[in-house]
Amino acid sequence: MRIISGLYKNRKINFQKLHARPTTDFAKESLFNLLRNDYIFEHTCALDLFAGTGNISYEFCSRGVRKITAVDNNRKCIDFIKKIKLLLNLTMLDIVFSDTMRYLKRNQEDYDVIFADPPYNYTQIEYEKIIELILNKKLIKEHGTLIIEHSKFINFTKHDNLYLTKKYGSVNFSFFKI
Secondary structure (H helix, E strand, O other): OEOOOOOOOOOEOOOHHHOOOOOOHHHHHHHHHHHHHHOOHHHOEEEEEOOOOOHHHHHHHHOOOOEEEEEEOOHHHHHHHHHHHHHHOOOOEEEEEOOHHHHHHHOOOOEEEEEEOOOOOOOHHHHHHHHHHHHHOOOEEEEEEEEEEEOOOOOOOOOOOEEEEEEEOOEEEEEEOO
16 A cells, blocks of 8 residues: 555555555545545545545545544554554544444534445445435535445445446445535
């Protein structure tokens, strides 16, 4: 895994001991090219749900995001993200050890960008619950974006708030606006 752009461009991060599935570099680069068109990262607050290796969070940090919160319920992943935070001095990165649904239910902040990458064995219903909770609690700021990474077996085409779907190899992103 590597950081694509920004302050830590081309920095490689070894995550082998985590047994995780980070977003591919190709998909991540394409995602951030899209986001770059809509957001000034220095003014952006983001939330990385199911953060895993921290891959997406590091990319936001490298590009100068104002604040990002990484949430995961795996202690090894949280410890790994903390290690990289210290190594790279990522002061804008907050790390939360929590189940995603519990975090979302108690959270009072809102975000410009929310990125969620649940395990690929999540069902359509589980994805829908996450989306509805985020939208109903208004956790996305006006003109904000919710991005869900998912497998080809998940389909959001009938969702009223879906505005864009992108596919990069085996990685699918669905974008939602309020």
